[in-house]
Amino acid sequence: LSVATNFDPPTDTSMNAPLALVTGGAGFLGSHLCERLLDLGHRVIAYDDLSTGHRSHVDHLAHRPGFRLVVHDITQPLPDDPALAEVGRVFNLACPASPSKYQLDPVQTTLTSVLGIWHLLQLAERTGARLLQTSTSEIYGNPQVHPQVESYPGHVDPVGPRACYDEGKRCAETLCDAFRRQGRADVRIARLFNSYGPRLRPGDGRVVSNFVVQALRGEPLTVYGDGSQTRSFCYVSDTIDGLLRLMESDCSGPVNIGNPDERTVGDLADTVIRMTGSGSPIVNRPLPADDPVRRRPDIGLARERLGWQPEVSLEQGLGETIGYFRRELGLDVPLRKLA
Numbered sequence: 001l002s003v004a005t006n007f008d009p010p011t012d013t014s015m016n017a018p019l020a021l022v023t024g025g026a027g028f029l030g031s032h033l034c035e036r037l038l039d040l041g042h043r044v045i046a047y048d049d050l051s052t053g054h055r056s057h058v059d060h061l062a063h064r065p066g067f068r069l070v071v072h073d074i075t076q077p078l079p080d081d082p083a084l085a086e087v088g089r090v091f092n093l094a095c096p097a098s099p100s101k102y103q104l105d106p107v108q109t110t111l112t113s114v115l116g117i118w119h120l121l122q123l124a125e126r127t128g129a130r131l132l133q134t135s136t137s138e139i140y141g142n143p144q145v146h147p148q149v150e151s152y153p154g155h156v157d158p159v160g161p162r163a164c165y166d167e168g169k170r171c172a173e174t175l176c177d178a179f180r181r182q183g184r185a186d187v188r189i190a191r192l193f194n195s196y197g198p199r200l201r202p203g204d205g206r207v208v209s210n211f212v213v214q215a216l217r218g219e220p221l222t223v224y225g226d227g228s229q230t231r232s233f234c235y236v237s238d239t240i241d242g243l244l245r246l247m248e249s250d251c252s253g254p255v256n257i258g259n260p261d262e263r264t265v266g267d268l269a270d271t272v273i274r275m276t277g278s279g280s281p282i283v284n285r286p287l288p289a290d291d292p293v294r295r296r297p298d299i300g301l302a303r304e305r306l307g308w309q310p311e312v313s314l315e316q317g318l319g320e321t322i323g324y325f326r327r328e329l330g331l332d333v334p335l336r337k338l339a
């Protein structure tokens with residue numbers, strides 16, 4: 001799938017090409033972003049501690065001129081790397097995104113958001129690089145306003161099981177905005193809603209990869225609660241396109257980047273079963289504490305300021321994702337043609 005972008009590509013891949021730093025560059029979204037930036041003619045340094053990301057996500061980029069992966073934990077001071085002085089764009093994606101992963105070490109998760117952005121903002125202040133923070137719809141918590149608009153301040157429990165992620169991301173937004181208010185850094189804040197696509201990890205606990213892998217293996221699809229809770233799923237190419245447009249816009253945000261096509265989790269399970277041709281049943285399990293009931297972005301601001309809206313339908317994106325997992329898992333389950 002290729003999605004048009006008005007992000008203006010430099011064509012120079014030599015040492016003069018613009019240099020971007022992508023933290024979390026070996027993760028799901030980060031690896032796609034590195035790839036897109038290289039395609040657009042940028043040089044890219046990826047920092048990643050490989051806690052939820054994998055080298056295999058960027059192995060195919062290793063031979064490309066201008067790409068470098070550095071194993072680094074952003075809770076630690078940045079490495080003494082002279083190349084950092086040349087960085088013009090910093091994309092901060094480092095942070096585990098799946099609840100089952102970010103709850104494993106809540107202290108590290110909180111510090112990744114708070115200390116990580118602190119280190120990167122200081123770099124941006126020192127070098128004049130523009131910094132984009134990937135925030136999240138989770139900052140709205142279990143929202144009492146629907147759909148979620150950027151002006152809604154959220155409904156988050158600061159000591160709930162998701163707080164390490166939600167509050168860490170909220171504090172990172174606060175620090176970015178504080179640097180902006182004081183004229184110390186040029187920042188952009190993107191609030192991402194569920195994104196999915198190839199390179200999600202099987203078994204990392206996200207609903208799309210869970211369902212697709214379970215359906216392809218013929219295992220029961222685990223639906224938490226009665227499946228009536230809603231999510232809005234944005235295909236990865238649309239998400240990356242939104243991030244690039246925001247970075248190059250004059251809008252500091254926060255801006256919601258997500259797909260307003262709201263679906264119940266039960267509907268997603270049915271769609272995955274239909275598209276994989278799987279005979280898997282659905283089993284219901286108790287809803288985890290703090291699980292948001294409804295999620296849908298209001299993307300009016302992104303439409304107006306970035307000229308961005310998602311282009312890939314759920315069925316198209318699921319088709320790509322199912323194809324990816326079939327190859328990854330080496331499973332030979334025929335795809336049923338969509339009616």
Ligand SMILES: NC(=O)c1ccc[n+]([C@@H]2O[C@H](COP(=O)([O-])OP(=O)(O)OC[C@H]3O[C@@H](n4cnc5c(N)ncnc54)[C@H](O)[C@@H]3O)[C@@H](O)[C@H]2O)c1
Pocket residue numbers: 023024025026027028029030047048049050051052053054072073074075092093094095096097098112116134135136137191192193194195196
């Ligand atoms: N995918 C989504 O649906 C979604 C939604 C909202 C926000 N986001 C945000 O987008 C970013 C990327 O998410 P993703 O889905 O690609 O998740 P991911 O877990 O696949 O990627 C995160 C990457 O960050 C790395 N990382 C974690 N802690 C680090 C640290 N301390 N130092 C250096 N690297 C570290 C991991 O190894 C991984 O490669 C995250 O910040 C996440 O909060 C994602």
